[in-house]
Amino acid sequence: MIQKRDRSISRRTFLVIGSGAVTAIALNLRYGTKPVEAKNGSPKEVNIVEFSNSGQREETVSLPAIVKSDSEWKQQLSSDAYEITRRAGTERPYSGQYWNLHDKGLYRCICCDTALFNSDTKFESGTGWPSFWQPIAKENVRESIDMSLGMERTAVSCRRCDAHLGHVFADGPKPTGLRYCMNSASLKFVKFA
Ligand SMILES: [Zn+2]
Secondary structure, X not given: OHHHHHHHHHHHHHHHHHHHHHHHHHHHHHHOOOXXXXXXXXXXXXXXXXXXXXXXXXXXXXXXXXXXXXXXXXXXXXXXXHHHHHHOOOOOOOOOOOOOOXXXXXXXXXXXXXXXXXXHHEEOOOOXXXXXXXXXXXXXXXXXXXXXXXXXXXEEEEOOOOOXXXXXXXXXXXXXXXXXXXXXXHEEEEEOO
């Protein structure tokens, strides 16, 4: 008797899950899986401020957003950089190559070379992650609410290619009071020429 009832429940559960999967497939077909692309199929344009390798601010340019498949990113990036930038991972503190770097230079996106931070705004946060009090240009990053891990944080990503970079917190030093807590693996340091 009990056995029978269990079976009918599990069959019903199966049917519910099954119809959910069909709906998900239908939605995927209908809306596609590339949300950063514009309606006409070409990547949307983003405004990026360009910087020379000596840190000189150049012009603001409109460029197509960079969209690549997972397998293309895997081929281009180290496994650490892939996990962090494309899957919103976090490197272990004190494990990255830049948390203790004091050289003067630019930090560019590991995925697309967009200039993200200047060493002039880097500070000792004591966290084991490279920390900055502001991005090199607000146009070059995107901030979004991140509700993962049961807390509300502000995630920071590259405007041009959507690479996850880290998070920003409101406990930084003057003049902004902000702490951009970045992953070394999402950055590429270029010493000032
Ligand atoms: Zn990028």
